[in-house]
Every structure is written in C-alpha cells, then in structure tokens.
Amino acid sequence: MYRYDHKTPHMDRVNKALDKLGIDLTTKLLSAIYNIGTIPEDLCKSVFIVLPKTPGATECELHRTITIMSHFTKILLCVLMHMSKSLRPEISPKQFGFMPDKGTRNAIFTFSMLMERCIEMQKDLYLCFIDYSKAFDKVRHVELFLVLEKIDIDGKDLRIIRNLYWDQTASGYEWNQLNIPKSHIPFFFKNNPNLENLCKDDGACPFKELIGKGKCWGYEPECKKSLRLSQPDCSGNNKRWATNIEEQEGKFWKTADFGMLLEKKNELKMYCQPKEKEDSSLQCTRHLQYCRATNIFLNFSSEPITKSNVRDRYREDVLGHGMIGGHCDLDTIGLSKQGEHKSPLQSWFAELEHYSSLDFYPSKGEFCDIVLDKPTYLIKLDAGVNMYHHFCDFVNLYSSQHINNSFNTDVNIIMWDTTTLPYGDLFSITWKAFTDHPIIPLKDLDGLQVCIKDAVFPLLARMRFGLYYNMPLKDKIRVTLLSRKTQYRNILNEDKLVKAMKADGELEVSLVVYNRNMPFEEQLKHSHNSDIFIGMHGAGLTHMLFQPDWAVVIELYNCEDPNCYSDLARLRGIKYMTWEKKHKLMQEDEGHHPTLGAHAKFTNYAFDVEEFMRLVYKAADHVRTHPQFIQARAEKWYFESAEESIEKDEL
Structure with a gap:
C-alpha cells in the first residue's frame, strides 16, 4: 500500500516522505547541528492545534490541543533518545504507556479484569489516581540537567537537549x-x-x-x-x-x-451514518449536488477509467456496485431517490448511486493501494477553453469551500475525466487560489483501489455569482476595449472608436486582445483595472467578474442574445449596458451559421462613433458617482499624501 502525502508538512515545509528520500542530506544537516550545538530557530518552533471536544465548542475547557513540530526536530530527538538508552532505560518495563503491547487500552483491560476478579472473590480493591496536570510544564529544567549530568549523558547531547528546551518557541496558530x-x-x-x-x-x-x-x-x-x-x-x-x-x-x-448556500446547508442529510470513530460517512444535499465523504473507498481496478475509443468525459460505468462505498449504515432507499437531476455537470448521482456499505474499514487502509490523507476535492469540469464556462467551475468550487467551511489550500484536487483526451485549460493559473499542489487527473488512479480520508464532491458548473481580485487604482476613468481578432463579431471601425475615446483626457484607454499570447494573470490585472469594460457578445465578457464593484460592462452589441451577459452582470452586481439604437450600427452581412443560415452572431459590425461615445460618457458618469468609487479615490489620495509627507520628512 502506498500512502499519498501521508503527513502534512510543518512550517519547515518538509514532510516525512522527503526525509526518507533525502537520508544523506538529513544526516549531514543533523550532524552539523549536533557538532555545533546550535539549533536553527525554525526547528525550535512548535505549533499548537486546537481541537474541539464537542461540535460547536467555544470555551477553552471544551478543547484539547496537540503540538506539531518540525520533522527534522523529531528525527534529532529520536537519535538523542536512542543514544541515551544505552546509559539508562527510558521508562520502566513495568509501566503502561510508551511500551510495546502495554498501551492505555491494555491497562484498561487489565484493570477491568482485575476488578471483575475481585468482585467475584469478594475482595477489596484499592486504586490510587494521581493527577499530574501540567506535569511537563512544571518540570524544573535546571534540576533536570543536573540529573542528566550525574548519569553521564554526553556533553554534546546535553547541550542539544538544553538548547531544545530553552530556545523553544510556540505559536497557537500559523x-x-x-x-x-x-x-x-x-x-x-x-x-x-x-x-x-x-x-x-x-x-x-x-x-x-x-x-x-x-x-x-x-x-x-x-x-x-x-x-x-x-x-x-x-x-x-x-x-x-x-x-x-x-x-x-x-x-x-x-x-x-x-442565501443559496444557506439553502444548500439546510439540505444536508447523512446518507451513510458512522457508528464508530473508524467508520465512514456520506453527507449530501438534495439530488447529490454537493457531497462530503469521509473514509471513502473507490475501486478503479475492475473497470478501466479511460477507453481509447470513447470520447465521453463523464462515463457512468466506471464505478459499479461495491466499487464505491464505506463502512457505515447506508440509507439505500434515500440515496436511490436522489437521481432526478442526474446529469454530468448538475449532480454527482452517476458517481455515487452505487455507494455501498462495506464490510471492511477504508480508514484502516484495508484493500487500499493508495490512501489520500490530505483533504481532497473531486471535480467535473466544464470547457477549459471558454472563460465563461470554466469560471462556473471556479465559482462553484469557491461556493463549496463555504459549505465545507474550509479555505485551506493544502488540498488535493482530482479532475474527474474519463477520457484520454487532453483537457485544454487556458486559465490554469486560477487553480492557485484553491490548491498548492498540481491537479491530479483521474486516469492517474487507473487500476488502483483508492481510499480518501476526507473527500468533497463540490457544486458543479451550472451556478454562478461574483468573484474579483483587489488591484491598485489610477486617477483617470480606466476603459478597456476587448478586441476579438476572430472570424466573427469583430468591430470593423475599432480604430475610430479607440481614437475617439483617447481624445478625451479624462479617459485612460486600453485596447486588448485576450488570447494565448497574454498570460491569464495579466488578463486579470487588465480586467480588474477596468472601470469600464467594453466588448462584443462572447465569452471574453466573463472578465466582468473581476471588475471593481463600481464598474460598468458594456456589451457593445448582444447579437440578439439579450439575457446571457446582462444576467451575469446582475449576478456580479455591476451595471450592464448595451447598444440602444440599432439603426446606428452597421452589420457587415446577414451572418452565416454553418447549419442555421442567417445568424447575428456570425458576422461583423461597425458602430456610430457619436452614439458610442454617448454610451461611454453615460458609463463614466455612473462610475464617478458610485459611492465605492468615491471612497476608493479618497483612500488612495490619503495614502499617497501620507507617503509624500514621510518622504519630505526623511529629506
């Protein structure tokens, strides 16, 4: 069995697997620390993680803590303990705890048997419990080191131990x-x-x-x-x-x-109920639009994930009965009734309908070729070459983070794709907002039995709302005109429109082409630094998601599809405008759809310059009078004035 990313790295960003791969380097580093006697500051820092004893706990006494330290420090401590055992046994072989086959459970079992025997023989039994609360914190280190010297602990060992104790720092949360x-x-x-x-x-x-x-x-x-x-x-x-x-x-x-997420959270229902700590669970909203599973088992060894002659990215025959499930009490009837929305990008019913109650424990790694300990999102994606569609993926993944109440980026993301076809992702940089790790294609798990400790099946790509980046402000009204450079829906007199806008000194005008030649991150900067974003009907208008809250998007002409981007602007919460006087635009021809004949989306257009500028000025007025625009300008002026004052004082 291979355990994938078994240990989460601490602040040194080194995990257990890397330690094993770099044994020679680790030995060299720890030898240098041992000989010099000085421990790097990072290795002396520990982090306390607070764990609630009960759900919703807010009081300190209702929490327990665990301490996470650097893996390098753990190795160093193990070496020191091994060296000191030759002088004095670490603990008595008579005690329970920290001894092979003498753990707490063994002690409880022994006491239970002893009490039953005493009751049976009608004998008194006396137990003495000593509360060593905060015992470790109350150890007197000076006296401890004197004791260690008396039992002939090596001077270098003692120096390292002393520095570990006295130079140690701790943080409650990173x-x-x-x-x-x-x-x-x-x-x-x-x-x-x-x-x-x-x-x-x-x-x-x-x-x-x-x-x-x-x-x-x-x-x-x-x-x-x-x-x-x-x-x-x-x-x-x-x-x-x-x-x-x-x-x-x-x-x-x-x-x-x-409010949509409130509805989803209220819909959550447990379809597979755990009875023990090691059990699995499956909790979903209605129609299995969102699910969270713990200790889930997925068997990809019986049916191949990909088939060379099949181009369906969302095949439904990958996981049959017994191929997916967990060790828990399953509501089979309730789960079977959730198939009303069965569709590749609307629900997870096709993948979870055969979820079964298993007679083994995935939590213990039973029958698992790979165990994913890290929280894992499984996601079915829309078209990665179309920004409008692909950002439905990202927005819904963000929504799912809210339902899950976790924005941790130390997670796995598995792309559920059942073909061998490449997935063209023009906006792959966006994944950095969700994970620190490369996306895992589902086909990488082909032929394996996979166990996932904590899995989320997120909302899929048919819901959307606003999302934007916070970028710096400039003084003028910033206008971006999106040039298509495609076969259809080009602006025939684009140069005249740009020239007219640049003639106004209050406007800062940019003509941009969003394609493979401009990195997506650079596109985002342009879009969010756009008070007014102008473009023809097309997926590029999805960049309105990244405009500031006071912005205006102008769909120069909607090509007889009036609702698509006006709806998106409403969802984003910014002002939408489009061409108002059709007699003041010129259509190159009737349009030539490959199968439907004349079509407004399959031709090019020219626009009356005066009417175009009227719309631009109307949009600029909206921006200038927007309360958030006024506040942002005031804050920018304040900080710039403060910086100038500091520079003068320094001079």
Whole structure:
C-alpha cells in the first residue's frame, strides 16, 4: 500500500516522505547541528492545534490541543533518545504507556479484569489516581540537567537537549497560512469561534482589530440582514419572475447569493451514518449536488477509467456496485431517490448511486493501494477553453469551500475525466487560489483501489455569482476595449472608436486582445483595472467578474442574445449596458451559421462613433458617482499624501 502525502508538512515545509528520500542530506544537516550545538530557530518552533471536544465548542475547557513540530526536530530527538538508552532505560518495563503491547487500552483491560476478579472473590480493591496536570510544564529544567549530568549523558547531547528546551518557541496558530483576504477574516471568525477566541489570547495574532465584528456571510444561524456581506439592490421591476422589488431581492438572495448556500446547508442529510470513530460517512444535499465523504473507498481496478475509443468525459460505468462505498449504515432507499437531476455537470448521482456499505474499514487502509490523507476535492469540469464556462467551475468550487467551511489550500484536487483526451485549460493559473499542489487527473488512479480520508464532491458548473481580485487604482476613468481578432463579431471601425475615446483626457484607454499570447494573470490585472469594460457578445465578457464593484460592462452589441451577459452582470452586481439604437450600427452581412443560415452572431459590425461615445460618457458618469468609487479615490489620495509627507520628512 502506498500512502499519498501521508503527513502534512510543518512550517519547515518538509514532510516525512522527503526525509526518507533525502537520508544523506538529513544526516549531514543533523550532524552539523549536533557538532555545533546550535539549533536553527525554525526547528525550535512548535505549533499548537486546537481541537474541539464537542461540535460547536467555544470555551477553552471544551478543547484539547496537540503540538506539531518540525520533522527534522523529531528525527534529532529520536537519535538523542536512542543514544541515551544505552546509559539508562527510558521508562520502566513495568509501566503502561510508551511500551510495546502495554498501551492505555491494555491497562484498561487489565484493570477491568482485575476488578471483575475481585468482585467475584469478594475482595477489596484499592486504586490510587494521581493527577499530574501540567506535569511537563512544571518540570524544573535546571534540576533536570543536573540529573542528566550525574548519569553521564554526553556533553554534546546535553547541550542539544538544553538548547531544545530553552530556545523553544510556540505559536497557537500559523496565522500567516490563513489564506483568505483580510476583509474576509471577520466572516471567517464568525464561522470559527474557537479560532477567534484563540486570536484574542495569542499575542502573535495579527487580526485582533477584526475580532468581535459580528460580520456574517448570510448562511450562518442568527445572521442579521444588516451584518451580511452583500445587500442585493434591484433597481427596477422584473415582472417575469417577481411581483415587486422585495420579492426580486429575496429571490436573488436565495438563488444567486449567499442565501443559496444557506439553502444548500439546510439540505444536508447523512446518507451513510458512522457508528464508530473508524467508520465512514456520506453527507449530501438534495439530488447529490454537493457531497462530503469521509473514509471513502473507490475501486478503479475492475473497470478501466479511460477507453481509447470513447470520447465521453463523464462515463457512468466506471464505478459499479461495491466499487464505491464505506463502512457505515447506508440509507439505500434515500440515496436511490436522489437521481432526478442526474446529469454530468448538475449532480454527482452517476458517481455515487452505487455507494455501498462495506464490510471492511477504508480508514484502516484495508484493500487500499493508495490512501489520500490530505483533504481532497473531486471535480467535473466544464470547457477549459471558454472563460465563461470554466469560471462556473471556479465559482462553484469557491461556493463549496463555504459549505465545507474550509479555505485551506493544502488540498488535493482530482479532475474527474474519463477520457484520454487532453483537457485544454487556458486559465490554469486560477487553480492557485484553491490548491498548492498540481491537479491530479483521474486516469492517474487507473487500476488502483483508492481510499480518501476526507473527500468533497463540490457544486458543479451550472451556478454562478461574483468573484474579483483587489488591484491598485489610477486617477483617470480606466476603459478597456476587448478586441476579438476572430472570424466573427469583430468591430470593423475599432480604430475610430479607440481614437475617439483617447481624445478625451479624462479617459485612460486600453485596447486588448485576450488570447494565448497574454498570460491569464495579466488578463486579470487588465480586467480588474477596468472601470469600464467594453466588448462584443462572447465569452471574453466573463472578465466582468473581476471588475471593481463600481464598474460598468458594456456589451457593445448582444447579437440578439439579450439575457446571457446582462444576467451575469446582475449576478456580479455591476451595471450592464448595451447598444440602444440599432439603426446606428452597421452589420457587415446577414451572418452565416454553418447549419442555421442567417445568424447575428456570425458576422461583423461597425458602430456610430457619436452614439458610442454617448454610451461611454453615460458609463463614466455612473462610475464617478458610485459611492465605492468615491471612497476608493479618497483612500488612495490619503495614502499617497501620507507617503509624500514621510518622504519630505526623511529629506
């Protein structure tokens, strides 16, 4: 059995597997430390991890702690203990604990048998319990080292032990690894009160000013509307799906905002119930749109994951009965009723419908060729070459992080793809927001029996809402015109439109082409530094997701598809505009769809320059009067003034 990423590395970023691969290097490093007697600062630092004894625990006494130290330090300690055993046994062979076949369970069994025997023989039994609470913390180190000297511990050994004790530092939590925006910390604390309490007591916590804010995403119990991150604001009636503004805002909140996640969290149901600590579990929302499994077993050894003559990325015959499951009490009938939304990118029913109750323990590695100890997301992806579709993957993965209440990036992501075809991912840099590790193709597991300690089957690619990066501001209204450079939907008089905008000194104009020649990260910078983003109907308009909150997106012409990107702008929460006077645009020809004949999306267009500039100025007015734009400009001016003042003082 191979255990994949068995140990999570500590702050030295070295795990157990790397230690084994670099035995010679490790030996050389530890020998140098031993001979010099000085231990590097990183190796003297330990981290306390707080574990709640009961779900939802917030009080200190309801938690226990474990300490994580560097793997190099552990090796050094093992060497020192081995060397000292030749002088004095570490512990008495008569005691329980830290002895082969004499653990706590053995002691409990022995005492139980002894008590039963005494009862049977009607004899008294006296037990003495001594509470050694905080015994380790109360050891007097000076006296300890004197004792070690008397039993002839080597001077170099004693020096290393002394430095380990006296130079040791500890942290309650590695706050620098909390990989979320600082503005999200109050919301994170709301859902992790134990960490908020830890931050109060930890002098090293850099987020003390964010404690007690009470902010909430909206899906938490007792989250007041005024404290939510976002407040939907519908500017006009839409009688197609709501009778008034209040109903519009409510429906938007429940279907396209964090209220949707509240609905999903309320739907969670346990379909496979664990009875013991080592058992498995399976918990899902309705229709298996989102599932979380612990100690799950997946057998890819019976049916090949990929077939050379099959181009279906989402084959449903990979896992049959008994090929997926866990050791738990399964609600077979309840699970079988969740297939109404069975579809590759709508639910996980096809993959989980054969989930079975197993007679062995995946948690113990039984029948496992590979064990994935690291939290693992399994994901089915939409088209990686189309930004609009691919970002549905990313947005829903982010939503799933909220349901899972975990934004840790030390996770595996397995791409569920049942073909040998390459997956063209033009936006692969985005994965860095979700994982520190390479994506694992499902075909890499072909022929193996895989056990996963903690697996998430996330929401799939048919829901979406806003997501953006925080980029620096400049002084002018920043306008980006997206040039397609494709066969259809080009702007025939693009140069004239750009020239007209550049003639206005209040506008900073960029003409961009988003293709393989521009790294995706550079595209994101352009998009988020766009107060106004202009483009023809097409997937490139998905970049509106990264515009600032005060921004405007102008779909120059919607090509008779009016709802697609106007809906996306509404979901993102920015203003949407499109061409208003059709008689002031010129269509090159009727359009030539390969099979449907005349089609507005299969031709090119020219636009009246004066009418175009009217739309641009209308968009610029919206940006200038937006409260968040005004606030951002004020903050930028304040910080620049402060920096200038500091520079003058230094001169």
